[in-house]
Amino acid sequence: MQLRKLPRKFYLQPTLKVAKELLGKYLVRRAKDGLLVGRIVETEAYLGEKDPASHAYRGLTKRNEVMFRKGGHLYVYFTYGMHFCANIVTEEQGKGRAVLLRAIEPIREVEQMRRRRGLALDGSDDIDLASGPAKLCEAFGIVRKENGTDLLGKKVWIAAGKIGLASFKIGISTRVGINNGREHKWRFYIKGNPYLSSGKPVDT
DNA sequence: TTGGTGATGTTT
DNA sequence: AACATCACCAAA
Numbered sequence: 001m002q003l004r005k006l007p008r009k010f011y012l013q014p015t016l017k018v019a020k021e022l023l024g025k026y027l028v029r030r031a032k033d034g035l036l037v038g039r040i041v042e043t044e045a046y047l048g049e050k051d052p053a054s055h056a057y058r059g060l061t062k063r064n065e066v067m068f069r070k071g072g073h074l075y076v077y078f079t080y081g082m083h084f085c086a087n088i089v090t091e092e093q094g095k096g097r098a099v100l101l102r103a104i105e106p107i108r109e110v111e112q113m114r115r116r117r118g119l120a121l122d123g124s125d126d127i128d129l130a131s132g133p134a135k136l137c138e139a140f141g142i143v144r145k146e147n148g149t150d151l152l153g154k155k156v157w158i159a160a161g162k163i164g165l166a167s168f169k170i171g172i173s174t175r176v177g178i179n180n181g182r183e184h185k186w187r188f189y190i191k192g193n194p195y196l197s198s199g200k201p202v203d204t
Numbered sequence: 205t206t207g208g209t210g211a212t213g214t215t216t
Numbered sequence: 217a218a219c220a221t222c223a224c225c226a227a228a
Contacts, residue, residue, distance in 0.1 A: 046220070053220065055215095063214065080221050081212025087220090100220060134221050178220060198222095 003028060003037070003159035008152060011071030015090040015097040018071075019045040020170055020188050022088065026159040027104060029140050034109035036140055038130055039165065040158075042103035042189040042196050044175045046087070048096035052180035056096030066148045067096045074156055076137070076147040083134030086142050088151070088158070102176070102187070104130040105195040106139070107163060113139035132197040168193070 003026060011018060022040050029036045046054040048067070055064045055077065066075040067089055075087040075098050087098035106113055106129050111121060117139050119125040130136035137143070142156075151157045169191040174182055176197065189196055 044220070055220075058216085061215075077220085078213055079219070081214090082210090082223095083221050085220065102220090132222070138222095175220075179218090 002161045004161060005152070005157045005159055008070075008072050010158075011088065011090055011151070012092055013071075013090070015045045015047055015099060016186065018088065018090045019043045019099045019186070022099060022101075022158065023170060023188060023190050024165060024168060026107065026161060026163070027101065027136075027140065027156075028159050029142070029156045030154060031109075031112070031141055033112045036112060037108035037159075037163075038104035038106050038113075038136070038140070039163070039195075040101060040103075041105050041193045042101075042187070044100040044102055044188070045186040046098050046100060047186070051184075053175065053178040053182075054096070054098075056098075060096070064096065067098050068094055069148075072151045074142075074146055074149040074151060076142055076144060078144060079134070084137040084143055085133040086137050086140075086146070100133055101136060102133050103189070103195055103197045104136045104139070105193065106130060116141055127194060129195075131195055 022043050027038050048056040056067045060068050070093040071090045073089040087100050090097045130139045149156050171189045171191045172185050173187045175187045
């Protein structure tokens, strides 16, 4: 299996482009119990000050500080008093833009992911192993400690590669679970992939 | 299969 | 009081 770590340059591109191009790439996390790998199948773009649904809409705070770093960092936030979600920071320093990872197809060390999620170890529930932003964080063991991780380091990164995936079509829809900024079609997903989140909007 | 609810940090 | 959520249980 070939897994090439993406360069900084990739993350410095326009956020909508990064959100689309992350589809089919791999989230890799070096954990104590192995090298966890999953294919990114669903993302959402959040465009900083321009975007009322973005955490960065009202400018820099202690919570969203990582969003304002240069592209290629991991922004992890805690939400609804229970869950963590992971975002890929994009563009140059000070923009406050990022891409939310919404769903992942488990690829390697799947058993370790099942353990973290408390799912059946025979794989019968794998369809929901990482089919949502908080689920994928739990599967990969991503918590507050991972906030601010540099994706060019040795702990967490994104890789290009080919692991038995044919060409695919990109679906586009409005974003899930927000009210402000709902008119924008800034959700992207691999059409027909069985590991998508159960979020409702489904378009083109 | 759908719908209501609990858990409860962070910002408004 | 709202929120970039998910799991659970009850009702239909």
